[in-house]
Amino acid sequence: MQQKSKVFVGLDTSKLKISVAVAEDGRQGEIRFLGEIDNTPEAVRRLVNKLASRHSELLFCYEAGPTGYGLQRQISALGHDCAVIATSLIPKRPGERVKTNRRDALSLARLHRAGELTAIWVPDPGHEAVRELVRAREAAMEDLREKRQYLQSFLLRHGRIFSGRKPWTRAHARWLAELIFEHPAQYLVLGEYRQAIADAEARLERLTQQVAEVVSTWSMAPVVEAYQALRGVALLTAVTFVAEIGDVRRFESPRQLMAFLGLVPCESSTGERVRRGSITKAGNTRVRRVLIEGAWTYRFPARMSRVLQERQEGLPAIVRAIAGKAQLRLCARYRRLMAAGKRQTVVVTAIAREMAAFLWAIGREIQPRSAA
Numbered sequence: 562m563q564q565k566s567k568v569f570v571g572l573d574t575s576k577l578k579i580s581v582a583v584a585e586d587g588r589q590g591e592i593r594f595l596g597e598i599d600n601t602p603e604a605v606r607r608l609v610n611k612l613a614s615r616h617s618e619l620l621f622c623y624e625a626g627p628t629g630y631g632l633q634r635q636i637s638a639l640g641h642d643c644a645v646i647a648t649s650l651i652p653k654r655p656g657e658r659v660k661t662n663r664r665d666a667l668s669l670a671r672l673h674r675a676g677e678l679t680a681i682w683v684p685d686p687g688h689e690a691v692r693e694l695v696r697a698r699e700a701a702m703e704d705l706r707e708k709r710q711y712l713q714s715f716l717l718r719h720g721r722i723f724s725g726r727k728p729w730t731r732a733h734a735r736w737l738a739e740l741i742f743e744h745p746a747q748y749l750v751l752g753e754y755r756q757a758i759a760d761a762e763a764r765l766e767r768l769t770q771q772v773a774e775v776v777s778t779w780s781m782a783p784v785v786e787a788y789q790a791l792r793g794v795a796l797l798t799a800v801t802f803v804a805e806i807g808d809v810r811r812f813e814s815p816r817q818l819m820a821f822l823g824l825v826p827c828e829s830s831t832g833e834r835v836r837r838g839s840i841t842k843a844g845n846t847r848v849r850r851v852l853i854e855g856a857w858t859y860r861f862p863a864r865m866s867r868v869l870q871e872r873q874e875g876l877p878a879i880v881r882a883i884a885g886k887a888q889l890r891l892c893a894r895y896r897r898l899m900a901a902g903k904r905q906t907v908v909v910t911a912i913a914r915e916m917a918a919f920l921w922a923i924g925r926e927i928q929p930r931s932a933a
Contacts, residue, residue, distance in 0.1 A: 567618040568583045568616045568619060569622070570612065571584070573624070576627075578598070579599075579623075580594070580596075580665065584671050592671050594663050609636060610639075622644040622645075623645065649843075651668075651669075651678065652672060652677050691776070691800075694775060704764070712755065712758060713728075715750060780929050781929050782930060785803050790876050790880050790881060792855075792891075793858040797851075801851045805847050806818075809921045815917065819918065822917055824844070855913070883922050883923050884919075884923070887916070895908055895912055
């Protein structure tokens with residue numbers, strides 16, 4: 562007979578196995594380890610059905626990690642609550658030096674019952690696919706940067722320094738083609754490095770084009786388009802922001818979004834002493850990076866460029882008004898902070914933090930397209 566009880570189920574997942582522990586409801590409820598199951602959909606289904614036959618309510622949780630969201634989606638499809646937990650926010654005892662799958666599962670079940678765990682937002686499969694494409698493009702960009710650095714290091718070792726204004730231009734390519742070395746092997750190295758760079762550039766261009774094509778059919782396409790009304794937020798910045806953050810309406814205030822992105826100052830205060838330091842950097846690094854890159858555009862005077870006008874065509878009046886207010890405020894704030902003697906990097910970070918607030922305001926005004 563099914564017991565009218567609620568249990569909290571902690572799952573410690575790995576590539577092949579899942580360790581399972583349950584904590585019965587109530588402060589004095591029993592916490593026990595049930596064992597391990599195979600990390601397969603069929604084994605998970607049998608576990609869920611077995612627990613559901615004994616208890617009236619099941620609350621699952623597991624740590625976010627390389628196994629992804631498939632387990633959460635399967636358990637949710639079976640009609641039970643499953644939270645994916647932020648690993649960095651799991652409370653840990655300072656003196657603990659033993660870590661096993663069994664202990665981790667028991668700890669998850671106990672902390673889930675106590676309400677001490679922080680669940681992350683789980684994207685739908687379509688959103689996750691776009692996020693993976695955006696991250697693949699970012700990986701290609703890092704690969705190109707690395708291969709260019711290899712060539713630059715090779716040239717520097719041999720005293721070949723480009724005297725032009727900017728590398729990786731046509732003039733730079735002609736300069737590379739005219740270089741003279743003493744040994745034939747050095748020409749082979751130069752050729753291999755240049756070919757690797759050409760392949761990486763082609764890969765990056767291909768992925769960039771694919772991102773633009775996929776976004777046009779995405780449910781979040783109206784939000785991506787609206788974000789581009791803001792100065793410093795072009796297509797790739799807007800796509801990265803939406804792919805990583807999702808719908809900003811899940812944040813109750815812009816301050817929550819700023820804290821999530823790690824753009825708020827850290828603080829160590831006690832009694833009458835108040836100390837604030839650098840930003841926490843506790844949130845999403847990709848979004849923080851693209852916002853700081855975009856914030857550099859506000860060092861120039863406020864103006865409506867032709868490109869920005871084209872991006873704002875057809876957008877709602879409220880979105881254009883928010884974007885105009887943002888440009889006037891942030892350009893003036895940049896000048897004011899610089900005049901106060903602040904370091905430029907500190908000023909740009911402050912601008913990025915306020916950009917997040919204006920993006921939050923725009924995201925509250927635009928409805929995503931309904932999924933087909």
